[in-house]
Amino acid sequence: MKYRTIALTLTILCFAADAHADIRFGIANEAYPPYTTKDASGKEIGWEIDLMDAVCQQLHEQCTTVDIAWDGLIPALESKKIDVIWSSMSITDERKKRIDFTDKYYSAAASMIGAKDGVAGVTDEQMKGKTIGIAVSTTQSAYFQKHFADIATEKSYATVDESLQDLASGRIDYAFADTGPLKEFLKTDLGKGCCEFKGTVAADDEILGAGVGGGIRKGDEELKQKLNGAIKAIRANGKYAEFNKKYFDYDPY
Template identity: 45%
Template sequence: MKKFLSLILVGLMSVPFMVSAEELRVGVEGAYPPFSYKDASGEMLGFDIDIAHALCDEMGVKCTLVEQDWDGMIPALISRRFDIIVASMSVTEERKRRVDFSDKYYNTPARLVVRKGSGIRGTKEGLSGKRVGVQRGATHQCYAEKFFTDSAVKLYGTQEEVFLDLAAGRIDAQLSDAVQAEEGFLSTPSGKDFEFLPGNQYDLGCHGVGAGVALRKGNDGLRTRLNKAIKAIRANGIYKKINDKYFGFDVYGD
């Protein structure tokens, strides 16, 4: 009897530890195709989503996706609504003051998109007096407010809303990730009258070194495991498989 009771006790004690070790809640966005979007049935799809699942499989943990609007992403991580963010979040100095990051898992440039034949040039002077749309809380907000100081910078909750207003003509230009703009807008019917301006817009202070997995500060164990998992999926071909599903080139960068 005593043995039986102690067995139950041991069993009860181990349950919470097993659950916390096995489960990881992942913050994702769902409005940033092709990195993160929802299909008609509301299921989450995209590069970020696949990478999140691949990293969890590699680390041997069970992942639950939690949907979160972009501008509340870091606050939600800090207030423990989820444990990591896999949402194309660039690693920047300003963000590093609030959260920790893994190594990058991809890096793509930022470019300006305008209406074809608009004659706009992608410089401070060229955009003077123009309305430039960016996603609120994105690295592009930092960049636009830093460099396009003579323009009216408009802030949106999601990147999809930026494209809606660009198509509607409420803004003259928009700044965002080049791959996302190509796949999520320019290659779609609503983006057919629009084009990239030549050249990348890059600032180390604003854009950082690429997109990484964000986690709360002081979680070095988890960070090491994430870095290992990123290396592992790069090496074992899983990353390439996911990459080729969405892109014609390697988005990891150099």
Template identity: 45%
Template sequence: MKKTINIVIAAAFAAGLAATQASAEIKLGLDTAPYPPFADQDASGNRTGFEIELGNAVCEAMGETCVWTPIAWDGIIPALTSGKIDAIFASMSITEERMKTIDFSDKYYNTPAALVAPKSMDVDGSPESMKGKVVGAQISTIHANYAEKYYKDVADSIKVNYQGFDEHNNDLVAGRLDAVIGDSLAFSDFLNSDVGKDFEIKAYLKDEAIFGKGVGVGLRKGDDELKAKFNEAIAKVRADGTYDAIAKKYFDFDIYGE
């Protein structure tokens, strides 16, 4: 009887271990909205883009299995802190404000924020030049924070409820916005397209307190082991040439930044 019980216990333990191993995938959160050239989907539903390739390479360097998990941007930090995802790999800037709630890996790229407006419009990004204008930015982003800090008291209005990057670009083209704020590189496809040909970057915006020092992997506070794994893997792909090989597919400059 005792032997039978031991066999049952052993079987249960093995089943539990197998279940644990099967659920050991790292869920990488990314925005549900497309964000080329960082993250997008082709017609077949395959994920493409710089961050997708880099994220896959980092997971391989860690020796981990990762699963991309789309989350609406304004809910992506709550999804992390509640355990719905294990990490945010989605162009999230490392800022002091966010670090009150979550932790970050070392940076894996850094590009400046920009103000985009019609070529015919005389604006330079200063608060004075934005007087009477309607300014847009994606919800729950550092770009929305910048708009609220610098333009709230001078602009006719600021609209920072856009769920996706393309949404505020569409309103800019339609004339419902005078200017939009976003990542300078993320504007590239739009500005090089037929619909964006009449628009341009008017200013590169600076405020380290808002924009931080680069983009990193968002992690739960206290998840130090996973943070160490990401840092080691980022360093590894930087050192062995994998990072540069991926970056050169998308950019003709050093995306890693200073």
């Protein structure tokens, strides 16, 4: 009798889990303000979370977030622990070999910040002999390899956060990352004290052009179409602009 009760409970639990077929959004558990970060109570907040809410509202779907280490996101997607990667992942050819992407939902503009007493600007001449902190395997790292590798030194960091820490303590001359998080850092006390915006690097569509999109399992066409439709819809009906106002004074799309 006891075993039957347990078996029955388990069956019900399984069905219950199935009935709430939420879309699970995988988010890297490192802080990446203003896109994704956690508030004091551990709740996910940020630009991308607002975007996710708007998309899910548009789709009339239940959405949940799943915390995963940045380098575990693609494996987690492939092993079906999550359905979408929603974590400022740039659309690159290398990644496209493993996963699909939705249409872009924002454009990755690459900028540099540096110490206030350093030179201003981001031209080749000004980069000469400088040490530039870049998070491993980002579009910025690819950009560096193509444009600055001969004249400057790259210092690799596991996260953007750590490169900013080292910039503040004077160990590197520039931090090279996505514009959003850099501007966010410059608003903090630490950032205000040490550093200033040096500029956005020259466009390179081959590396920076594709933008940031949601990562989708290969062959999951249905979800891809749904999300693409929702992104298009919230661009058109003003929802995107509405929550974007909270974070940026420009349109990052």
